[in-house]
Amino acid sequence: MERTFLMVKPDGVQRNLMGKIIARFEEKGFQLVGAKLMHISEDLAEQHYAEHKGKPFFTQLVDFITSGPVFAMVWQGEEVIAKSRIMMGKTDPLEALPGTIRGDFGVVKHKNIIHGSDGKESAQREISLFFDEEELVEYHKLL
Numbered sequence: 001m002e003r004t005f006l007m008v009k010p011d012g013v014q015r016n017l018m019g020k021i022i023a024r025f026e027e028k029g030f031q032l033v034g035a036k037l038m039h040i041s042e043d044l045a046e047q048h049y050a051e052h053k054g055k056p057f058f059t060q061l062v063d064f065i066t067s068g069p070v071f072a073m074v075w076q077g078e079e080v081i082a083k084s085r086i087m088m089g090k091t092d093p094l095e096a097l098p099g100t101i102r103g104d105f106g107v108v109k110h111k112n113i114i115h116g117s118d119g120k121e122s123a124q125r126e127i128s129l130f131f132d133e134e135e136l137v138e139y140h141k142l143l
């Protein structure tokens with residue numbers, strides 16, 4: 001089953017949007033297999049955003065993601081990587097459509113509420129960066 005890494009950023013946590021965001025993914029039919037509220041260290045932030053190193057907004061990016069608690073999650077489901085990106089909406093809340101998380105709740109590009117892996121490789125990399133295997137659960141069929 002495909003898995004992805006999703007994270008409610010400090011702005012989403014402080015605006016109490018965690019419950020609404022979790023509900024959207026639950027209602028879509030995905031399963032939450034790991035979650036934790038945590039502070040990101042500068043070192044972890046730099047590893048997570050390694051692909052943006054050298055870009056003009058890198059320092060702002062690291063400063064923001066380490067500015068307060070984040071809610072890190074692993075979700076699973078069919079095509080969860082691509083589908084969750086559609087549910088999040090475009091990076092810039094100005095371009096994100098209503099009905100998407102960023103379109104409904106986002107204000108500016110560098111404070112855009114939620115992060116989601118953009119492909120299979122980054123999903124694997126980000127899941128292992130934030131979670132140990134034993135922190136993730138397996139579901140067994142109940143019915």
Ligand code: CMP
Binds near residue numbers: 052
């Ligand atoms: P995300 O896709 O989660 O990870 C990279 C983040 O960089 C992205 O969300 C935006 O929040 C931020 N970002 C991307 N482009 C810019 C930009 N031009 N200026 C400021 N922040 C940006």
